[in-house]
Amino acid sequence: MRNEWLERLSLDEQMLLLDVLFTQQYALEIISCELSDIERGYKYVDEARHQKLVQLYHRIHEELSL
Amino acid sequence: MRNEWLERLSLDEQMLLLDVLFTQQYALEIISCELSDIERGYKYVDEARHQKLVQLYHRIHEELSL
Numbered sequence: 001m002r003n004e005w006l007e008r009l010s011l012d013e014q015m016l017l018l019d020v021l022f023t024q025q026y027a028l029e030i031i032s033c034e035l036s037d038i039e040r041g042y043k044y045v046d047e048a049r050h051q052k053l054v055q056l057y058h059r060i061h062e063e064l065s066l
Numbered sequence: 067m068r069n070e071w072l073e074r075l076s077l078d079e080q081m082l083l084l085d086v087l088f089t090q091q092y093a094l095e096i097i098s099c100e101l102s103d104i105e106r107g108y109k110y111v112d113e114a115r116h117q118k119l120v121q122l123y124h125r126i127h128e129e130l131s132l
Binding site: 005009012013014018022024030034052056063 | 072080099
């Protein structure tokens with residue numbers, strides 16, 4: 001289920017937001033916050049989303065070395 | 067100039083990252099960090115980008131009431 005806030009932003013706005021996320025070097029931080037919420041039981045997500053988040057964390061951390 | 071990290075993520079990964087950004091309610095936070103870096107002179111951006119950031123901040127804050 002796509003986030004309803006996200007759908008109300010234009011593509012340009014979404015790209016600007018992502019760009020700032022990386023320039024502020026927060027990408028890894030927010031994914032690890034989400035993973036820790038899931039792994040400590042504060043948030044329930046299906047296993048597919050959980051795996052995608054774990055993969056994205058490693059992609060950003062290892063491949064983009066952030 | 068698009069962020070080179072951003073271009074190395076798939077569209078799905080970009081959308082997942084944006085989705086987490088909103089579920090963690092960090093969107094407003096990172097834009098205000100970027101604006102404060104600019105306004106305190108720690109970061110130089112052209113005026114067009116600065117205006118886009120200010121507009122995006124108000125969009126998210128007022129329209130999305132985050």
